[in-house]
Amino acid sequence: xxxxxxxxxxxxxxxxxxxxxxxxxxxxxxxxxxxxxxxxxxxxxxxxxxxxxxxxxxxxxxxxxxxxxxxxxxxxxxxxxxxxxxxxxxxxxxxxxxxxxxxxxxxxxxxxxxxxxxxxxxxxxxxxxxxxxxxxxxxxxxxxxxxxxxxxxxxxxxxxxx
Amino acid sequence: xxxxxxxxxxxxxxxxxxxxxxxxxxxxxxxxxxxxxxxxxxxxxxxxxxxxxxxxxxxxxxxxxxxxxxxxxxxxxxxxxxxxxxxxxxxxxxxxxxxxxxxxxxxxxxxxxxxxxxxxxxxxxxxxxxxxxxxxxxxxxxxxxxxxxxxxxxx
Numbered sequence: 375x376x377x378x379x380x381x382x383x384x385x386x387x388x389x390x391x392x393x394x395x396x397x398x399x400x401x402x403x404x405x406x407x408x409x410x411x412x413x414x415x416x417x418x419x420x421x422x423x424x425x426x427x428x429x430x431x432x433x434x435x436x437x438x439x440x441x442x443x444x445x446x447x448x449x450x451x452x453x454x455x456x457x458x459x460x461x462x463x464x465x466x467x468x469x470x471x472x473x474x475x476x477x478x479x480x481x482x483x484x485x486x487x488x489x490x491x492x493x494x495x496x497x498x499x500x501x502x503x504x505x506x507x508x509x510x511x512x513x514x515x516x517x518x519x520x521x522x523x524x525x526x527x528x529x530x531x532x533x534x535x536x
Numbered sequence: 537x538x539x540x541x542x543x544x545x546x547x548x549x550x551x552x553x554x555x556x557x558x559x560x561x562x563x564x565x566x567x568x569x570x571x572x573x574x575x576x577x578x579x580x581x582x583x584x585x586x587x588x589x590x591x592x593x594x595x596x597x598x599x600x601x602x603x604x605x606x607x608x609x610x611x612x613x614x615x616x617x618x619x620x621x622x623x624x625x626x627x628x629x630x631x632x633x634x635x636x637x638x639x640x641x642x643x644x645x646x647x648x649x650x651x652x653x654x655x656x657x658x659x660x661x662x663x664x665x666x667x668x669x670x671x672x673x674x675x676x677x678x679x680x681x682x683x684x685x686x687x688x689x690x691x
Binding site (some may be wrong): 377378379381382396399400403406409410413416417420421423424425426427428429433434437438440441444445446447448450474475476477483484487496497498499500501502504 | 538541542545546548549552553554555556557559560561562581583584585600601621622623636637638640641642643645646647649650651652653654657661664668671673674675676
């Protein structure tokens, strides 16, 4: 995985573009889920590695999203589970280009232990670019803010002219 | 939240977690060292939370959960206490002739950096959700994305 900050920042930018506002936060939460549910446990307790590994697979995270969606109102559940799962899939997309010495990501678990990854970079390679990623998010947010302000001004001018 | 959903979900999750633990094809170092004849001459990998504990003439000694392994890798000046992943041919009692070595330098930074969005989420997610005590369900607040925006603004 890239670091979680890069995951979250990328998800934030994607959510800004593709998701309606209430679902955007769930998309970002979904992006964090695979790492949040697995990494801390096996970093602190390495013996748990294979116990929590399924929570970083599509099937495992789909179950978690389905469970979490149950915490919401009945009419929101489908949106919640879809937004969370879409976030998780986005996470897996960012993980796919990495390489590992052994045991990469088990996309087909529990049906197969086959792993597939593009092997372009190591998981720690994203860390030096974190400031750049945060800056990118800030710049995008700033441009969105400027554009919204400009639109508001145009609206005001039009209203005055009318 | 229905009890059926909770029980079904938790049972399914427990089953796949147990399945992963009992069927994983990657033995841990302790298992490998405990069965030297089984793994002798075979290609194995040690990659879960293994750290370098000492430098040797032609490599280093790593430690995974208290089990040491001498790695022959033709490497000089390896950073001590650094996370490492190795793969190679195992030779009893506890040597490995590595063909692949990855020093995970920067992993601690990665962990530290990854804590930031988690902490932000812990503080900001409750602000983005409403809890209805009558139905015992959550609803998203209308301005939820504002809090998400805050999350990145303060970073």
